[in-house]
Amino acid sequence: MSRHVLITGAGSGIGRQTALAFAQQGAMLSLVDLRTDAAESVASEAEALGADSVHVHAADLRDMEAPATIVRGVWGAAPVDVLVNAAGVYPATPYLDLDASTWDAVQNLNVRAPLLSTVALAQLASATGRRAVVVNISSGAALRARPGAAPYATSKAALEMATRASALELGSLGIRVNAVAPGFVTVNSKANPVTEEYAAAVSPNPLGRRGRPEDVANAVLWLCSDAAEWITGEILRVDGGASTGAMNLPLHWEPATKKEAHA
Template sequence: MMEFAKKRVVITGAAGVLGSWIAEAFAGQGAALCLSDIRSDALEARLAQSSILSSATTIVHATDLTSNDSIQSLVSLVETHWKSPDVVVNNAGIYPSRLLMDMTNEEWHQVLGVNLDAPFQLTKAFSRLMIDTGIKGCFVNMTSLSATRPRVGAAHYAVSKAGLSMLTRAFALELARHEIRVNAVSPGFAPGSHVSLVSEDYVAAMTQTIPLGRTSGPKDAPEAILFLCSERASYITGTTLVVDGGSSAGNYQLPVSKP
């Protein structure tokens, strides 16, 4: 029996590596999907390449998450088709590299807009639809180890994810009386993004810092999201599930043998 049969799931950033993995995980469990991404061509390509997604009940929306009008267009599309979603995964995120002293106001606001402002607007709008239709839905926000451990060149990203972690907890408190749950998943390093390309040497160096010895794969974060959105997690809200191979446990370095 498919766990999410007849459930309606909205996923932002669905054209990316992690977003497509999440979409396939829900589709494989029978969910109807609304896939959102600013790159409509990449979104259509994902649908064409995936037999699971192409066979699912799917609507798509080219969403500019820095535009209030575009966000409202996405919400209106979902309301027209479904009246309300059951699940919303705020997965979209951008992480350009820029030192603080070189960063423009526009670059700062773009990262905060996509990574923090958009989840605020979408959670507010979609939770209202859930409340109006009596849906006991759930939200999952994609946060990051950067929320607690910033790095040089990514201060705007770290601030946005720290804010998203707090926003997750705040929405969880306020929506609990409606039996709407809000959680977060902090995924591990998953190379393959076409937006922020990394070299093979970088991937190899990052892998050496992960205690379990591998990067995040197609089932790791998506399985955690499926769990949080399932009835098995019906008493879980306001928490962050870390799925990073042990990276957040501490600094990992293999012991150096003494001569």
């Protein structure tokens, strides 16, 4: 029997590519997005790639009740085996322009929604004795603050702790919870546009190329597979090595001779 995979933010970018990757495995897909037209387009692609079945659900996950409502509604069609929380927003907001409304909008979608979705899934799975896997999509911003991104960076740092806390409490129920933290990935998102200047500044990494949605989707698939059955509470950084340290810095001193350099 095919796995039932619920993906939020499935209408574009990483969510879209993750849906297509699961489709190639013959999964049953439930795609959630605020933009129905975008999700319907992905559904057509997924069906062509071999998905068992595809269902689209429109929801604004910033709404307090929406995450649990979506999970329960989708579960009514078939128990959910995999939940991928990919929905997120990345507004550029100068620090002196921050207000409560802007802050809450980011936290509600980027942190509260995946947490409440996971709670709802765990309640249903535990009540029926089923196992499940959850993967949250974090970001390199969880480790490195950026100008104009205080709400976003904070939300991703919080999401990583929520991932660990969820894994700690749900492991005994047979529910694994992990996160994938991408580096800069080229997604050409209309919802979260970035300038080329910004992309060039944040994308350098030891492997020398920008990330692709496929890079992240492959990591998600692996974490959801039996090959990762003894892994939970982990943050898998898929960033070309960007989180290993600062790129393009000069030597902090110039040794006069090789002998001095090894002294």
